[in-house]
Amino acid sequence: MAATKDSKEQKYDRQLRLWGDHGQEALENAHVCLINATATGTEILKNLVLPGIGAFTIVDGHIVSGEDAGNNFFLSSDSIGKNRAQAATELLQELNSDVSGNFVEESPDKLLDNDPEFFHRFTIVIGVQLPESTCLRLGMVLWSASVPFLICKAYGLIGYMRLMVQEHTVIESHPDNALEDLRLDRPFDEFKSHIKSYNLSIMDKKDHSHTPWVIIVAKYLERWLSEHDGQPPKNYKEKEAFRQIIREGILKNENGGLEDEENFEEAIKNVNTALNPTKVPTSVEDLFNSEQCNNITAQSSSFWVMLRAVKEFVYNEGSGSLPVRGSIPDMIADSQKFINLQNVYREKAMQDAAAVSKHVESLLQSVGKPPESISEKDIKLFCKNSSFLRVVRCRSLAEEYSVDSINKDEITSRMDSPDSEMVFYLMLRAVDRFYQLHSRYPGFRKSLRISGAF
Amino acid sequence: MAEMDEPEKKRTRVVELTEKMVVEGGCGGSCEWEGRWNHIKKFLERSGPFTHPDFEPGTESLQFLLQTCRVLVIGAGGLGCELLKDLALSGFGKIDVVDMDTIDVSNLNRQFLFRPKDVGRPKADVAADFINSRVPGCHVIPHFKKIQDLDERFYRQFHIIVCGLDSIVARRWMNGMLLSLLVYEDGEVDQTSVIPLIDGGTEGFKGNARVILPGVTACIDCTLELYPPQINFPMCTIASMPRLPEHCIEYVRILQWPKEMPFGDGVALDGDDPEHIQWVFQRSLKRAAEFNITGVTYRLTQGVVKRIIPAVASTNAVIAAACTTEVFKLATSAYVPLSNYMVFNDVDGLYTYTFEAERKENCSACSQVPVDLHFPPSSKFQQVLEYLTESTSLQMKSPAVTATVEGKSKTLYLQSVASIEQRTRPNLSKSLKELGLTDGQELAVADVTTPQTMLFRLCFTS
Numbered sequence: 002m003a004a005t006k007d008s009k010e011q012k013y014d015r016q017l018r019l020w021g022d023h024g025q026e027a028l029e030n031a032h033v034c035l036i037n038a039t040a041t042g043t044e045i046l047k048n049l050v051l052p053g054i055g056a057f058t059i060v061d062g063h064i065v066s067g068e069d070a071g072n073n074f075f076l077s078s079d080s081i082g083k084n085r086a087q088a089a090t091e092l093l094q095e096l097n098s099d100v101s102g103n104f105v106e107e108s109p110d111k112l113l114d115n116d117p118e119f120f121h122r123f124t125i126v127i128g129v130q131l132p133e134s135t136c137l138r139l140g141m142v143l144w145s146a147s148v149p150f151l152i153c154k155a156y157g158l159i160g161y162m163r164l165m166v167q168e169h170t171v172i173e174s175h176p177d178n179a180l181e182d183l184r185l186d187r188p189f190d191e192f193k194s195h196i197k198s199y200n201l202s203i204m205d206k207k208d209h210s211h212t213p214w215v216i217i218v219a220k221y222l223e224r225w226l227s228e229h230d231g232q233p234p235k236n237y238k239e240k241e242a243f244r245q246i247i248r249e250g251i252l253k254n255e256n257g258g259l260e261d262e263e264n265f266e267e268a269i270k271n272v273n274t275a276l277n278p279t280k281v282p283t284s285v286e287d288l289f290n291s292e293q294c295n296n297i298t299a300q301s302s303s304f305w306v307m308l309r310a311v312k313e314f315v316y317n318e319g320s321g322s323l324p325v326r327g328s329i330p331d332m333i334a335d336s337q338k339f340i341n342l343q344n345v346y347r348e349k350a351m352q353d354a355a356a357v358s359k360h361v362e363s364l365l366q367s368v369g370k371p372p373e374s375i376s377e378k379d380i381k382l383f384c385k386n387s388s389f390l391r392v393v394r395c396r397s398l399a400e401e402y403s404v405d406s407i408n409k410d411e412i413t414s415r416m417d418s419p420d421s422e423m424v425f426y427l428m429l430r431a432v433d434r435f436y437q438l439h440s441r442y443p444g445f446r447k448s449l450r451i452s453g454a455f
Numbered sequence: 456m457a458e459m460d461e462p463e464k465k466r467t468r469v470v471e472l473t474e475k476m477v478v479e480g481g482c483g484g485s486c487e488w489e490g491r492w493n494h495i496k497k498f499l500e501r502s503g504p505f506t507h508p509d510f511e512p513g514t515e516s517l518q519f520l521l522q523t524c525r526v527l528v529i530g531a532g533g534l535g536c537e538l539l540k541d542l543a544l545s546g547f548g549k550i551d552v553v554d555m556d557t558i559d560v561s562n563l564n565r566q567f568l569f570r571p572k573d574v575g576r577p578k579a580d581v582a583a584d585f586i587n588s589r590v591p592g593c594h595v596i597p598h599f600k601k602i603q604d605l606d607e608r609f610y611r612q613f614h615i616i617v618c619g620l621d622s623i624v625a626r627r628w629m630n631g632m633l634l635s636l637l638v639y640e641d642g643e644v645d646q647t648s649v650i651p652l653i654d655g656g657t658e659g660f661k662g663n664a665r666v667i668l669p670g671v672t673a674c675i676d677c678t679l680e681l682y683p684p685q686i687n688f689p690m691c692t693i694a695s696m697p698r699l700p701e702h703c704i705e706y707v708r709i710l711q712w713p714k715e716m717p718f719g720d721g722v723a724l725d726g727d728d729p730e731h732i733q734w735v736f737q738r739s740l741k742r743a744a745e746f747n748i749t750g751v752t753y754r755l756t757q758g759v760v761k762r763i764i765p766a767v768a769s770t771n772a773v774i775a776a777a778c779t780t781e782v783f784k785l786a787t788s789a790y791v792p793l794s795n796y797m798v799f800n801d802v803d804g805l806y807t808y809t810f811e812a813e814r815k816e817n818c819s820a821c822s823q824v825p826v827d828l829h830f831p832p833s834s835k836f837q838q839v840l841e842y843l844t845e846s847t848s849l850q851m852k853s854p855a856v857t858a859t860v861e862g863k864s865k866t867l868y869l870q871s872v873a874s875i876e877q878r879t880r881p882n883l884s885k886s887l888k889e890l891g892l893t894d895g896q897e898l899a900v901a902d903v904t905t906p907q908t909m910l911f912r913l914c915f916t917s
Contacts, residue, residue, distance in 0.1 A: 011560040018758065018765040019659055040494075040544075048769040051564055067490030074540050074589065078488050096567055157498065158505065158780065158790065175802055211696065331699055336746040339698040 009053070009099065016052050025053065029099075031124040032056040036109045036139075037063070038089035041155045042129040043075040046093050056101040057093070058123070061086035062108035109135055117142045125149045133402075133433040140165060140398035150398075154429060161429055165398055168293075170304040171391040172383055179389065182326035183346075185219055185275050186233060189325070195345045196220060201250065209252055210260070211335040213342050214268035218275050221247050221268075233276055240276065244269045264333040279322055281315060282388055289315075291392075299368040303375045307383045308390065310360035314353065324353035324384040354384040486592035492517060495546045498789055507784075507791050516787045520546035521592070524786050527613040528552045529602060529629060531578040533766055534619025534655050536568045537775030539582055542617075543590040545783050550586075551613070553598040553605065554579040559727065565768040602629060603906070607636055610650070615782050617653040619775065621764070623675075623682055624852060624903050626654060627820070630667070630675035631905040634821050637670045644670040651785050655778040659765040662774035665796040665812065666781050669821065672795050673812040676820035680847050681812075685762075700750035703742040704759040707735045711742075726761035735760060773799055819849055819909065827914045828898070832888040836867060840883070843900065851902040858898050860891040867898075887913070 010017070017025055031054055035042050038061045046057055063069075065080040065088050073089070080088035086104035094102035105112070105119075109131065112119050120126055120142055128136060128150065136152055143150045149166035184192065196219045199212065225243060226233065234243040247268050252260040281289075288294060289312045293305045315323060327350025329343055358380050362372040383390075400406045415423035435443050499516040526547050528538050531554035542550055556578050558569045568585040569578070579597035586595045598605065602625060610616070610632055620626050629652065638648040652667040654675070667674055692698070693705045712724050717734055725731050736756040743751045757763065777797060784790040796812045817824050826849075830839060843854045855869040867882050867890065869875045882890060892898075894915040899908045 008560070012563050014561045014564075014754070014757075015763070015766040016564055018754070018763065019767060044772065047567065048767075048772055051567055051768040053564075067488045068493045070488065071491035072494040072544055074544060077589065078591065081488065157503075177802065334698065335696045336698055336748070339696075340747050343698075 013053060029053055029055045032058065032122065034058050034060060034120065034123040034126045035129065036060045036127065036131060037129040038073070038075070038085045039069070039129050039155075040073040041153055041160075042127065043073055043089050043093060045127055045129070045153070046089075047075070047096065050093055050096045050100050050102075053097060053099050056103065057090075058103040058105060059086040059090050059093075060105045060107060060109055060112065061089070062106060062111070109139060113138050113142065118146075120148060121146045123148055125151060127151045127153065129153045130155075133437050137398055137402060144397045144399070152398075156429075156432070159425060159429075161425075163398075164395055166393060166395050167397075169393040170302065171393070172304065172386050174386070174389045174391045176389050180274060180277060181328075181330055182279070182323075182388065183215055183275060183329065184279055184322070184325065185215070185222060186278050187320075187322065188219065189349055191345055191349055192219070195342065196223075206252060206260070208335075208338075210262045210264060211333065211338060212264055213332050213334040213338055214264050214271055215275070215329065215332065215342060216338075217247065217250070217265060217268040218272065221250065222276075234272075240272055243276075244272050247272070267333055281321070281323055285323070285388065285390055288390060288392060297364055297368060299370060301368070303379065304383075306364050306375060307357070307361060307380060310357050310364055310380075311384065311387055313360040313364075314357045318356045319353070323387040324357055325349045326385055326388070327351070328385075350384065351381075354381045357384055492521075492546060495520075498783075499787060506789055510789050516789065517546055520786060521548040523549070524615070525549045525551070525613045526782060526786075527610070527616045528619065529616065529625075530554055530619035530621070531566075531568075531582040531597075532556070532562065532619060532621065533565045533768075533771040534657060534775050534778075535578070536566045536582060537771050538617055538619055538655075538779060539568070539586045539595060541775055541779035542782065543586050543593040543595070545779060547782070547786070548593050550593065550595045551598060552579050552582055552595055553600060553602055554582070555599065555601045555604075565766055565771055567768070602632075603903075607632065611636055613650060615651050615653065615785055617655070617778050617782055619655050619771075619778075626656075626675050627679075627904040628906055630669070631820055631907055633669040634674065635907050639670075639823075653778045653781050653785075655774045657766065657770045657774050659767070660770055660800060660802045662770050662799045663797060664774050664777040664781070664793070664799075666785075666793045667795070673814045674818065674821040676848075677815040677818045678796075678812050679850060697742065697746055697748060700739070700743055700748055700752075700755055701759050703746070703748060703751055704735065704739045704756050706742050707738045708760055711738055724760065726757065732757050732760060770799075770801070773801075815848075820905065826909070826911050828911050829914050829916050830887060831917065832892075832894075832915050833886050835884055835886055836890060837883040839887070839898075840868060843902075851900070851904055854900045854902045856898055856900050858892060858896060865891075887915075 013025060020028075033046070033049055033054055033056070035046050035057060036059075038046075038059050042059075046059070050057065061084070063085045065076055065083050065085045067081060069085060070076045070078050070081050075089045075092040076085070077088075077092070084104075084106045086106055090102045090104040094100065109128070113135070120139070126139070126143055126148060128139060131139070131152065140150055144165065144167065147167055149164065149169065152161075152163040152165070154161040188196075196216055199216050199220065201209065201212065201217070201220055204212070221243070222233065225246070234240045247265060251262050251265045254260050288308055293301065294309050294312060297306055297309050311323065315321060325346060327347045329346055332339065334342070354377075358377065361375055361380055365372050365374055396406075401408070412423055412426070415421040416427075432443060495517055500512050500514060502510065502512050524547060526542060526549070528535055528542070528550060529552075531539070531552050535552060535554060539550065539552060554577070557575055558566070558573050558578055558581060560571070560574055562569055562578075563571065566578070568582045573581045577597070577599035579599045583595040583597035586593055616629070616633065618626060618629055620629070633650050633652055636648055636650060638645040649668055649670060652669060653664070654667060655664045656662060666672070688702055688705055693702055693709060697703050697706060708724060712735070716722065718731065724735070732753070736751070736753050739751045739756055743749070777793075777799075781793050784792045793809065794811050797807060797809045800806045814821065816822060817826070819826050828839060828842065830842075840854060840856070843849055843851045843856075853870040855871065856867040858865055858867055866875060866879055868879045892913060894913065896913040898911045898913055900911060901908050
C-alpha cells in the first residue's frame with residue numbers, strides 16, 4: 002500500500018524538523034550505491050533506508066560466510082551460502098517499504114571492466130573494505146562523472162572515512178551560533194524612519210518599558226554618533242561609556258531608584274554584539290572570488306547563478322552588504338512594537354531578495370536560460386542564508402595517492418606530535434599496500450584460522 | 456505395574472527434552488555456526504598494541520559474555536534499539552530491557568526493531584522478540600515498566616547498566632538507584648558493589664556518551680549544570696504580549712485549555728491525540744491573528760505541546776555504538792574504557808571531543824556530604840521549596856518534605872496527593888519558626904529525581 006502523504010509526515014516527523022520537506026524531497030530523489038554489504042556497509046544503509054532514501058543498490062560478489070552472519074544484523078544464518086548483496090537487500094528493504102532496494106551480484110572490479118558507466122546513475126557511491134586498486138579505479142570513474150565517493154574501512158576499534166567530492170554546495174548550513182543581522186552600524190532608510198517614530202523621552206512608562214532593545218540601542222547610537230564625529234564606540238572604554246548612557250535612560254521611580262526595565266537591561270547586555278560591524282563574511286568573499294562565480298555559463302548550477310546575483314547585489318543595491326536576512330531574535334517588547342520592528346526587517350529582506358532576483362533573471366538570460374529556471378522561493382531561501390553559504394571541495398583519490406601531489410608536509414609535520422592520529426592514516430595505507438602485494442590482510446593466514454566453537 | 460511405568464517414562468522423557476532445549480537455547484541447533492564469533496575472538500583471543508595493560512588473551516571472556524554477563528538496557532527507543540542490536544552482535548547473551556512506552560508511528564524513522572503493524576504494542580516486548588529472533592542464542596528479557604517500578608533487588612542482578620533515556624529526571628533516578636546500592640567500608644567504596652552505568656543521549660545531530668562508576672567517578676548530578684535549562688516563556692509574555700508563534704501556542708495550552716476543557720471536565724491535553732492538537736492549533740492561529748503574528752503551523756503546535764526533540768537514526772547509531780563499545784570494554788577488561796565523557800556533533804562536518812568530567816565535592820547525590828540549607832528562621836517555608844526546585848545543583852521537580860517536630864514526624868508539604876496538598880498548603884506561607892523547626896533540624900525530602908529520600912540539615916542564619 003503506498004504511503005499517504007499524511008502517514009509519511011507522521012513517520013518522518015522527527016527528521017522533518019531537522020531538514021524540512023524540501024530536504025526530505027532531496028533524500029527521496031537520491032539513489033545510493035553500496036559496495037560490499039559488510040556490517041559497516043549495512044549499518045550505513047540502515048541509517049539511509051530508515052529516513053526514506055529514494056533507492057539503494059548493493060553491489061557485492063561475495064557469498065555470505067559464517068563470519069558475515071555473525072556480525073551483521075542484516076544477514077541471518079539462513080543467508081550463509083547465498084550471495085551477500087541479495088541477502089542483505091532483503092533484510093534492509095524490509096525496514097521501510099517507501100524505499101526501493103536493488104542488488105547486483107557482481108564484484109566492482111568486474112563492473113569497472115565491463116560497464117563503468119553503471120556507476121554514473123548514483124547520487125553517491127559508498128565503498129566499504131575495498132582494496133586500494135579498486136578504490137583508485139572507481140575513484141577515477143566517479144571523479145570524472147562528478148559522483149561523490151565515500152570510502153569506509155573498519156578494523157577492530159579503528160574506523161576510517163574518506164569523502165571524495167569535487168564540489169558540494171550547501172545553502173542551509175544551520176550554524177549553531179549565528180550572529181544576528183540587525184544592521185545597527187549601517188541602518189537602512191526604512192529602519193531609520195521607523196526609529197524616528199519613537200521618542201523615548203515622552204513615552205509613558207508602559208511603552209518605555211516595552212520598547213524593543215534594538216530601538217533603544219539605535220536611538221542612543223544616533224546620539225553618540227552626532228557627539229563623536231560619526232564614530233561608533235570602538236574599544237572597551239567607549240562601549241562601557243555607551244552602556245552607561247543607556248543605563249541612565251532607565252526610568253526612575255519616586256524615590257529616585259531605578260524602575261525595573263528589562264528591555265533596557267537587554268539593550269545593555271546586547272551592546273557588544275549590536276555594535277559588530279556588518280560585513281560580508283570572508284568565507285562568502287572567497288566564494289565571490291572563485292572561478293565558478295565569475296564565470297557563469299549555461300552549465301552553472303543554480304547555486305552559482307544565485308551567488309553571482311548576490312555578488313552583483315552587494316556591489317550595487319547592497320552598498321557592500323549582503324541582502325538583509327529579515328529575522329530578528331525575540332526580545333522584551335509589547336506585541337505591536339515587536340511585530341512592527343520585525344516587519345521593517347522582513348520587508349527590507351523582501352526588497353533585497355527582489356533585487357537579487359532581477360540579477361538572477363539577467364544572468365539566466367545572458368546564458369540563454371528561461372528566467373523561471375530558478376524559483377522565487379529558492380532565491381528567497383538563498384538570500385536568507387547568504388551569510389552561511391558553504392562549499393565543500395575534496396581532492397581526488399588520484400591526487401591523494403600520486404607521489405607528485407601527496408600531502409607530504411602536512412603528514413610529516415603531524416607525525417612530529419606524539420598524540421597525532423596521523424599514524425593511523427599511515428598504518429591503514431600500509432595495510433592496503435600489504436593487501437595489494439599479498440592478496441590477504443596482515444595477521445590472517447588460511448592455515449592459522451582461529452579455531453571455531455566446535 | 457508396566458502400565459504405571461508408562462506415564463512415568465513419558466514424563467521423564469518430556470523433562471529430558473525440555474532440558475535439552477534449555478541447554479541449546481531453544482533454537483533447535485541453529486544457534487552456533489562456524490565462524491560466528493570470529494570477529495569477537497579477534498579482540499579477545501589475541502593481544503595487541505591497543506589492549507588494556509592488564510589484559511590476558513583467552514577464551515573465557517567470550518564465554519562470560521555469551522553465558523554469564525548480565526546487561527540491563529534502559530529504554531527501547533532510538534538508542535535502545537541500537538544498543539540491543541550492538542550488544543547482541545557483540546556476544547552479550549543475557550540482556551534485560553526496560554521501557555514503559557508503547558510504539559508510535561513517529562518512532563518508525565529510527566526505532567528499527569518496530570514495524571507499522573507493531574504500533575500500540577509495548578516497545579520492550581517487540582524489541583526483545585525481534586532481537587531474540589534475528590540473533591539466535593541471544594536471550595533478551597523485556598520489562599514493560601517504569602524504571603521506578605523496579606527495586607534494588609532487580610537492579611543488583613546486573614554487571615553493567617546502559618541507559619538510552621530521553622529525560623534527565625529518569626537519568627537522575629537511575630543514578631540515585633545505583634548510588635544506593637553502594638557498600639562503604641571505612642569510608643571507602645567496596646568495588647564489588649559498583650555497577651557501571653553507561654549513559655547515552657541524543658538530540659538531532661548531537662549526542663554524548665559517558666561512563667559512570669557510581670561512587671568512584673563523576674555521577675549524573677555532579678554535572679547537572681551541563682544540561683541546558685528548559686525553555687519556559689514568562690507568563691506575562693504568554694498572557695498579554697505574545698511576539699512569537701510559540702507564545703500563542705503556549706497561551707492556548709496553559710491558559711485556554713484549562714479554562715475551556717474542550718474534551719470534557721478534567722480531560723488533560725494529550726499531545727499524542729491528533730484531535731487535541733488540532734484544537735490547540737486552530738485556537739493558536741486565532742490568537743496569533745489577533746496580534747498579527749505569523750508562523751503557527753500544525754507541526755510547530757505539536758512540537759511545542761509535546762516538547763518534541765528532533766531525532767534521526769544516524770546519531771542514535773553513533774552514540775549507541777560508543778556506549779556498546781564501553782560495555783564491551785568493561786565486561787572484558789580488554790581495552791581502556793572511556794574516561795569519561797564524549798560529545799559528538801555532525802551538524803557541520805564531524806566533531807567529537809572527550810574530557811574527564813570531575814566529581815563535585817559536595818554533590819547532593821554522590822558526595823555523602825549532608826547538604827546544609829541556610830535560612831533565617833523568619834523565612835517562609837515557600838522559600839525553602841523554591842530553593843530546592845530552583846538551585847542549579849538540586850533542580851528538584853516537586854519535593855515532598857517531612858521533618859520530626861516535637862518528637863512526631865510531620866509532613867510539611869506534599870504536592871502529588873491532592874488531599875495532603877490542600878492540608879499542607881497553609882504551611883507554605885508560615886515561617887520556619889512558626890512551623891516549629893529548629894536550628895540543625897533534619898529535613899527529609901522525597902522527589903522524582905531520586906529513589907532515596909535526601910536528608911538536608913537546616914541551619915538558621917540571623
